Amino acid sequence: MATMLDIRNLTKKYGPFTVVDDISFSVESGEVLGFLGPNGAGKSTTMKMITGFLPPTSGTAIVCDSDVIQNPLTVKTRIGYLPEGAPLYEDMTTAALLSFVAETRGIRGSDRRQAIDGAVDKLELDEVYNQRVGTLSKGFKRRVGLAQAIMHDPDILILDEPTDGLDPNQKHQVRELIRQMSEEKAVVISTHLLEEVDAVCTRAIVISRGRKVADATPADLERRSAYWNAVSVRLPHERIAALQGALDGLEGVERIEIDDKRSASAHVIVIPSQGAAVVDAVNQRLKEREVAVDQLYVERGRLDDVFRQITIGENVQ
Ligand SMILES: Nc1ncnc2c1ncn2[C@@H]1O[C@H](COP(=O)(O)OP(=O)(O)OP(=O)(O)O)[C@@H](O)[C@H]1O
Ligand SMILES: [Mg+2]
Numbered sequence: 001m002a003t004m005l006d007i008r009n010l011t012k013k014y015g016p017f018t019v020v021d022d023i024s025f026s027v028e029s030g031e032v033l034g035f036l037g038p039n040g041a042g043k044s045t046t047m048k049m050i051t052g053f054l055p056p057t058s059g060t061a062i063v064c065d066s067d068v069i070q071n072p073l074t075v076k077t078r079i080g081y082l083p084e085g086a087p088l089y090e091d092m093t094t095a096a097l098l099s100f101v102a103e104t105r106g107i108r109g110s111d112r113r114q115a116i117d118g119a120v121d122k123l124e125l126d127e128v129y130n131q132r133v134g135t136l137s138k139g140f141k142r143r144v145g146l147a148q149a150i151m152h153d154p155d156i157l158i159l160d161e162p163t164d165g166l167d168p169n170q171k172h173q174v175r176e177l178i179r180q181m182s183e184e185k186a187v188v189i190s191t192h193l194l195e196e197v198d199a200v201c202t203r204a205i206v207i208s209r210g211r212k213v214a215d216a217t218p219a220d221l222e223r224r225s226a227y228w229n230a231v232s233v234r235l236p237h238e239r240i241a242a243l244q245g246a247l248d249g250l251e252g253v254e255r256i257e258i259d260d261k262r263s264a265s266a267h268v269i270v271i272p273s274q275g276a277a278v279v280d281a282v283n284q285r286l287k288e289r290e291v292a293v294d295q296l297y298v299e300r301g302r303l304d305d306v307f308r309q310i311t312i313g314e315n316v317q
Contacts, residue, residue, distance in 0.1 A: 002029045004156050004186035005050070009059035012045050012210075020045050021210035022059070027186040029155075032178060034201035034218075035190035038311050042210040043190040044084045047158050050188075051081040064155055077105070080149035082142075084160040084190075090134030094125055094144050097133055101148045119147035122177055124170075138165035146174065150181065157187045163196060175200045194303040208311040222301030223275060224309070231270040231282045234295040240266050246289035252276040265294055 005027040012020040020042040027033050035043045048054035050061045052072040060067055066074040089097055098119060102112045120126060123143040128136055133144060142165050149157060162178070163171045178187055178200050191197065197204050197218050204221060206214040214221065222228060235243060240258060247253055247270060254273040258266060272278045279298050286293060 003027070004029050004064055005188070006062040007046075007050065007059075008062065010046060010049050010056050010061065011058045012042070012049060012054070013057045019210050020049070020056075023207070023210075023212050024059075025205060025212065025215060027156075027188060029184060029186050030182060031203055032182045032187045032189065032201050034197040034204040035188060035207065036192075036194075036197065036204055036307060037190075037207035041207040041311075043207055044160055046207070047081070047160050047188070047190065048083075051079055051158050052076055053081075053083070077152070078155050080152065080154035080157045080159075082145045082149040082157075082159040082162055088133045088141060088144060088148075091132060093132055094120075094129050094136075094147075097144065098147060098151065102151060105152045107152060115151045115153075119151045122150065123147045124173070139167060139170055142166055143170065143174075146177075150177075155185055157181065157185055157189075159187070159189045161191060162189055163191070163193065171196075194307060197303060206307065206310050213310050218303065221306050222303060225301035225303070225305045226271055227269070227299045227305055228275045228301035229272050229277055229279070230299040231272075231279050232295075232297050232299055233268045233270065233282075233286075233293050234265045235268065235291070235293040237266045239291055239293075240268060242289070242291045243268060243286065243293075246285050246291050247282065250278070250281060250285055252278040252281060269299070 003026050007023060007025050010020055010023045011018065023046060037043050045054065049056045050063070050068065052068045052075050060069050063075040064078045066078070068075045092100065098116045099112070102115055107115050120129060123146055125143060125147060128140050133141065136144065142162070146162060149159065163174050166174060175196065178189065181187065189201070201218055204216060204218055205212055233243065244256060247256060252272050254271045257269040257271060259269060270278065270282055283296065
């Protein structure tokens with residue numbers, strides 16, 4: 001796979017504040033890289049530097065062999081960028097805006113019609129084609145922003161919270177679109193939605209206070225969760241004590257959490273020590289002690305748990 005994007009020691013300082021601190025990574029064609037991090041971590045600032053909209057204090061980004069500092073215009077032809085909040089020309093209609101973007105990107109003649117129609121089709125913009133952008137709902141503004149980002153079929157997509165404000169159907173559709181496009185492109189998306197990382201990302205980078213604190217596949221991140229390989233059990237409340245007694249001292253079990261006490265059945269989570277596979281042992285022990293359960297399944301780890309672990313305090317890996 002070809003390296004499409006090579007980020008080298010990107011740093012941004014505002015006065016005494018370092019908001020992006022020496023971030024390096026590369027992205028290959030076919031990858032969808034999720035950019036995660038708390039509010040203010042530096043995700044949007046990093047994206048603005050990669051796309052040439054903000055000069056770095058130091059470091060650079062190499063985009064398809066072009067240096068963003070030395071060749072910002074070449075870089076802009078290779079990148080499709082959806083900025084945070086998608087600032088758009090509010091007085092233009094969707095049609096005029098897409099036509100204007102096509103013009104500035106140098107797409108002419110029949111190619112222009114094709115590019116606009118393709119983007120309108122992919123983002124389902126027919127019904128707002130002749131509407132002024134300023135009067136569009138938040139979700140439609142986002143979709144117009146995405147349409148302008150993909151119109152010139154760029155090699156690299158940098159999408160800052162692409163599904164923010166979209167309804168569940170559109171979220172699904174945009175994720176599908178990202179997945180399809182990623183086959184021959186490199187895609188970087190920032191998101192606060194951890195389910196999005198699972199749904200579309202092949203890799204995730206976590207940024208905290210301007211620094212890269214994790215770079216792994218979503219599955220590897222999930223494995224760092226205390227809930228990785230945990231066994232969830234649902235059973236009537238009155239059998240909790242029997243379950244606790246049955247599992248007491250069982251090898252590989254670190255602790256037992258009791259969840260949603262107020263629902264009709266109790267949810268008990270058996271946390272293994274160091275991700276050990278304990279489901280068979282748990283199952284067997286419950287059968288031996290005749291503790292009947294309604295449901296029993298293995299958890300795969302929780303990204304939100306890992307995200308908190310990595311980004312709160314100095315607990316950095
Ligand atoms: N022009 C500026 N002057 C001073 N500080 C700035 C400037 N622009 C951004 N910052 C600061 O840089 C930090 C990083 O902001 P950035 O927008 O990159 O965060 P983010 O990770 O995208 O957050 P969010 O999840 O809220 O979108 C923030 O603390 C922000 O206040
Ligand atoms: Mg941001």
